[in-house]
Amino acid sequence: QQPFLSVKDLQVHFSTEDGIVKAVDGLTFDLAKGQTLGIVGESGSGKSVTNLTILGLHDRRRTTIDGEILLDGKELLSATEKELELLRGNKMSMIFQDALASLSPFHTIGAQIGETYRKHTGASKKEARARAIEMLRRVGIPQPDVRVDDYPHQFSGGMRQRAMIAMALVCDPELLIADEPTTALDVTVQAQILDLLKDLQQEFGTAIIFITHDLGVIADIADDVLVMYGGRCVERGTKEEVLRTPQHPYTLGLLSSMPSLDGPVDVPLSPIPGAPPSLLTPPSGCRFHPRCTFTDKVAGGLCATERPLLEVVDGRGSACHLPMEQRQDLFADLAGSR
Numbered sequence: 001q002q003p004f005l006s007v008k009d010l011q012v013h014f015s016t017e018d019g020i021v022k023a024v025d026g027l028t029f030d031l032a033k034g035q036t037l038g039i040v041g042e043s044g045s046g047k048s049v050t051n052l053t054i055l056g057l058h059d060r061r062r063t064t065i066d067g068e069i070l071l072d073g074k075e076l077l078s079a080t081e082k083e084l085e086l087l088r089g090n091k092m093s094m095i096f097q098d099a100l101a102s103l104s105p106f107h108t109i110g111a112q113i114g115e116t117y118r119k120h121t122g123a124s125k126k127e128a129r130a131r132a133i134e135m136l137r138r139v140g141i142p143q144p145d146v147r148v149d150d151y152p153h154q155f156s157g158g159m160r161q162r163a164m165i166a167m168a169l170v171c172d173p174e175l176l177i178a179d180e181p182t183t184a185l186d187v188t189v190q191a192q193i194l195d196l197l198k199d200l201q202q203e204f205g206t207a208i209i210f211i212t213h214d215l216g217v218i219a220d221i222a223d224d225v226l227v228m229y230g231g232r233c234v235e236r237g238t239k240e241e242v243l244r245t246p247q248h249p250y251t252l253g254l255l256s257s258m259p260s261l262d263g264p265v266d267v268p269l270s271p272i273p274g275a276p277p278s279l280l281t282p283p284s285g286c287r288f289h290p291r292c293t294f295t296d297k298v299a300g301g302l303c304a305t306e307r308p309l310l311e312v313v314d315g316r317g318s319a320c321h322l323p324m325e326q327r328q329d330l331f332a333d334l335a336g337s338r
């Protein structure tokens with residue numbers, strides 16, 4: 001069976017005044033309906049760029065893209081702006097961290113949800129209003145028939161996020177891209193929003209790409225996980241595989257900052273020493289090598305000179321020069337010494 005979304009060897013480069021930024025450098029993944037793929041990484045790892053590219057929201061004049069993005073069998077990279085606009089909101093939809101930036105302050109919540117619905121279905125204003133109320137009810141807004149006439153500033157942060165989800169789901173999209181949608185919220189509201197997304201996914205069968213820097217959120221919501229570093233995928237697998245038996249030194253570093261996988265969902269990612277790489281002048285070889293504590297274990301200085309390939313078997317894989325057995329021993333030693 002063909003996966004619902006299939007991304008193959010995606011490369012996204014864009015030109016800036018300072019040179020070419022290699023934001024995404026060879027990314028491959030599949031996503032099935034009703035599944036959630038968590039993409040985790042620090043800022044500047046290429047996760048947001050990947051998703052803007054899927055949505056066709058990248059700046060076309062500055063961007064060079066290679067590879068393939070198939071949504072339900074349709075190639076998106078060769079789609080026209082018009083085709084993409086039809087797909088957005090209808091077949092694929094998105095929610096962002098900042099609901100205020102996605103909602104217009106000048107129109108009521110109901111008008112905005114209704115407008116999206118009308119645009120894609122040709123429904124009447126009356127039908128669109130009824131649909132907006134229904135969606136607000138679904139995302140848990142109390143008194144939706146009254147609140148539908150509120151403006152965004154009359155909603156709390158959590159309620160705005162719910163309204164944005166209502167707007168994103170009003171046309172039953174099959175793919176929802178969520179880019180740090182809970183990052184600005186307090187822990188309780190964050191947990192509520194994650195529960196809401198899971199419920200809605202059950203109900204609608206939506207495929208979700210959930211982008212976050214927070215492994216606690218991944219532990220809560222993802223089925224599969226893709227760990228990105230410096231524009232490349234360094235590790236992938238099921239959530240259980242990646243969180244319980246990490247294979248890549250970078251993933252291990254991320255996990256080391258979590259007290260326990262069953263801990264609270266608001267554990268922030270404690271930074272690994274050093275800074276994420278510049279994608280203008282990415283490090284040679286393994287992009288993680290300037291920050292990796294295992295480079296001296298790899299013979300011949302390969303880490304700095306040769307790109308480790310991501311070898312994937314049954315959806316599981318990682319990109320590191322260290323032989324797997326040796327990695328497992330080293331990781332076990334570290335875990336023992338904590």
Ligand code: SF4
Pocket residue numbers: 248249250286287288289290292293294295298303308319320321322
């Ligand atoms: Fe570290 Fe080398 Fe493995 Fe990269 S290839 S993660 S630098 S050991």
Ligand code: MG
Pocket residue numbers: 043047048179
């Ligand atoms: Mg981002």
